[in-house]
Amino acid sequence: MLSKNKIVLQAKNLQVCYGNHQVLKDFSCDLPEGFMIGIIGANGSGKSTFLKAIMRIVPVDSGEVLFWEKYNLQEVRHQIAYLPQRNSVDWDFPATVLDVVLMGLYKETGLFGKIRPKHKEKALFYLEKVKMQDFAQKHIAELSGGQQQRVFLARAFAQEAQLYLLDEPLAGIDAVTEEIIVENLQKLNSEGKTIVMVHHQIDTISEYFQYLLMIRQGEVITSGETKEVLTNENLQQIYGIKQAFVIQ
Numbered sequence: 001m002l003s004k005n006k007i008v009l010q011a012k013n014l015q016v017c018y019g020n021h022q023v024l025k026d027f028s029c030d031l032p033e034g035f036m037i038g039i040i041g042a043n044g045s046g047k048s049t050f051l052k053a054i055m056r057i058v059p060v061d062s063g064e065v066l067f068w069e070k071y072n073l074q075e076v077r078h079q080i081a082y083l084p085q086r087n088s089v090d091w092d093f094p095a096t097v098l099d100v101v102l103m104g105l106y107k108e109t110g111l112f113g114k115i116r117p118k119h120k121e122k123a124l125f126y127l128e129k130v131k132m133q134d135f136a137q138k139h140i141a142e143l144s145g146g147q148q149q150r151v152f153l154a155r156a157f158a159q160e161a162q163l164y165l166l167d168e169p170l171a172g173i174d175a176v177t178e179e180i181i182v183e184n185l186q187k188l189n190s191e192g193k194t195i196v197m198v199h200h201q202i203d204t205i206s207e208y209f210q211y212l213l214m215i216r217q218g219e220v221i222t223s224g225e226t227k228e229v230l231t232n233e234n235l236q237q238i239y240g241i242k243q244a245f246v247i248q
């Protein structure tokens with residue numbers, strides 16, 4: 001089945017350093033289109049850095065990222081929605097909840113374009129998807145952590161992209177909201193969109209993801225269909241422990 005899928009994202013020998021600290025070491029992977037893909041690895045293993053390298057938010061020392069087998073980021077930027085990790089966002093930025101979601105509509109409004117009623121309606125539609133429509137006029141700093149995360153997800157949904165790169169979208173989210181968000185992501189996936197997301201909860205990996213990228217200390221340990229690579233051996237390797245995991 002996989003051989004038929006186009007490669008949506010190919011990383012070739014990526015190297016990223018913070019000062020003298022090399023975080024991504026010859027990092028290569030091919031991610032298939034149309035899957036829910038989980039990036040799994042211990043804290044500090046380089047998951048966020050990988051997403052930031054893809055989005056060119058951190059400088060890449062060497063290597064290359066291709067989308068849909070031939071395009072660079074600039075060429076397909078509008079087809080990619082990126083959700084940063086919550087703690088990397090400046091929540092004091094002067095913006096209301098509605099403003100944040102409207103930013104996701106830049107394809108329609110242009111960066112400094114006029115916001116029309118139809119844009120506001122669309123932003124509210126996506127806020128409703130994460131049950132945040134009643135907070136539209138609030139300043140983002142006034143929200144709880146989980147609410148902020150939901151607003152940023154609404155912004156990502158509003159981009160109506162083909163590829164979603166989500167850095168821990170479920171962190172700090174309550175169980176009911178997690179269900180709503182996962183349903184939204186699964187719906188996007190059923191429409192052919194690719195969802196790549198960093199995920200920490202081992203007990204939901206096989207339920208949420210059809211494909212995994214497993215990384216340890218800046219290197220890819222393995223990648224493949226969940227049913228093949230979600231093994232105790234691989235989990236022990238990425239977390240560097242001998243404990244037996246309960247795989248659902």
Ligand SMILES: Nc1ncnc2c1ncn2[C@@H]1O[C@H](COP(=O)(O)OP(=O)(O)OP(=O)(O)O)[C@@H](O)[C@H]1O
Nearest residue numbers: 018019021023041042043044045046047048049050
């Ligand atoms: N801006 C930075 N400057 C220096 N070092 C950094 C910076 N950002 C990350 N690092 C280091 O790079 C390594 C990888 O960090 P990264 O945030 O990519 O890991 P992660 O796998 O996403 O971790 P987590 O699961 O905790 O979010 C860590 O050792 C971290 O300390």
